[in-house]
Amino acid sequence: MGGGKRNTVETFFLATLILWLASLCFQIFFNKRWELLSVIAGCFFYQTSNCLIRFFFSTHKDPLFVNTSVSLLHSLFTSASVIFILFRELCNGPSGMFDHSKLVEDAWPWAFEALSFSCGYFAYDQWDMLRYRLYNGWIPSILVHHLVLLICFTLALYRNVTINYLILTLICELHSIFLHVRKVRRMAGVRDAKSILVRLEWFLNWVTFFVARSAPHILITAKLIKDAHKFEKGMELPLALCGMAGMNLLNIGLGIDLLKAFKRERKSQLGNLHHHRE
Template identity: 85%
Template structure:
């Protein structure tokens, strides 16, 4: 089975992700138009914002039209916007109500911090845009691409939470990992721009921040959130919230392990490349 898109044949797996994306879009539009959920317009606004950003990057960087460069640049923008939004939401909540009770079960599951719904909606829109951009330009690898599975799981978790208006604060906490994503995307853009001097002070600082935020902003928060979910499992009402949350966090933790291994290999590879260049230069 295959379908035509952009003049190229699409296999069954790709078709599956395209269909699920359109089903998701139809579901969001149905909620907005027929269930009068006007607050979900921010999901569509998020998708349009990042798609427009994609077009602007292509326009202003006319000499660099590589789809991967454009996609990574927009991903960097998303990480910056989301990190700033999440930091603002958490800092505001801390100043307003203090740390006591901020991470209480009822606060994380039943309540929603100011601006948290909008921030989650906007980020949900980004993942839909990014899924489409990756499918359109085939910016993935593998028979069952982990990045497409990751985006699909996030879309399901985020959208169901927005529909039911529950666990919004939990999901905002998971987005702290975008602080680390900033340096992942910076590294990728830097390498695509041809700057690979591992001995450079800026590159060393970048690697330090990459590893620091990997542990502090990605691994540790996700482990703590998973632990919190398990400890508070008995406090959840019967329904899909707890299984979906545990499934989503299990997936994120597994992806973090894979990401950590990839970072370690990349770090070793860059050092070896630099050492080889120095050796060749001396000869």
């Protein structure tokens, strides 16, 4: 039963990944969309990073450790890219930066390339998780999440619309840095809840969860609803609203999971303190 379920999941998500790749190759080679080569470049960059981490950290060849390390690299790279793009725009004058036409029909300098590169990462990560079976359940949320992002990002890149909106959603990668740091830290065996570094990590985890993930996604959703009448008829608005609804639901689930993890570590710390006193 378990093997059958796993094979069914793998077959479905692998098929969608192959269809995605075929669609991308068609756009690049038949429609001559050479700018989309940056998506392929992203795939190769993160797959190469995976191989290098596996080579240099030979004592940590656990696929989950390697996958999380590459995810940390993506969060660092994407966060830096988004901050650079937004800072550059703010320096050039923020007037009209968040107008509907600017967010939907235009693309800030380097925004298309940053989104393409990140899209390549999600394709790589989907493949890596399928290859090493780094998921659980009939409907793995992580695979569904990656599939939804691939669809939204790729359609936006094909039609060259809502690029800036999607760049704004990637601000959440700033919070993902600390999620991945925590995961890598625990897999490396560092679990002292009394450590100053661990406490600082938790502080930054919570701050960025609210400032870089929850608040931006709520504001983007509000902006979409406010400007709904400005969208032309088509799939852009429904797809954007569904995508943001999914992101906000995932944020609620993530917040609950973080709170549970925080309480577990606090409980473990108090238990160890009580044990030493005895």
